[in-house]
Amino acid sequence: MIDWTKALATAFAAITPMLPCLLAIFGAIFALVVPLPRRGPSFLQKQDSWRRFQGEPRRQIMARAGHRCEGAVFLGWGRCPEEATEVDHVYPSSRYGPTTLGNAQALCCGHNRRKGAMRPP
Ligand SMILES: [Zn+2]
Incomplete structure (x- = not known):
């Protein structure tokens, strides 16, 4: 027992x-x-269902950037002189970056294509 x-x-x-x-x-x-939020294992995270910057947020981001590309040229010493045509996530949406004004940047077509899903350093 x-x-x-x-x-x-x-x-x-x-x-x-x-x-x-x-x-x-x-x-x-x-x-x-x-x-x-935005940290930890990726299988526990969700992407925002709203991924695109449209309408008023897009207009605000473009106005904030002065309708100029915010991409860096030559190791970040200068700013791209091109006109901004696209609004993109700074921290990519595919890597669970939020679709918010704080995570948005105005880019020219070339900079957006080169950036792709790269994370900022
Ligand atoms: Zn550019």
């Missing part, structure tokens, strides 16, 4: 010294399973 109270007390005494380590492990697992 097993004395359950004694068995539980023994198990608890064995686990007690490991509690800080166990809490750290469970904390790490929790942080991975419930990531901050």
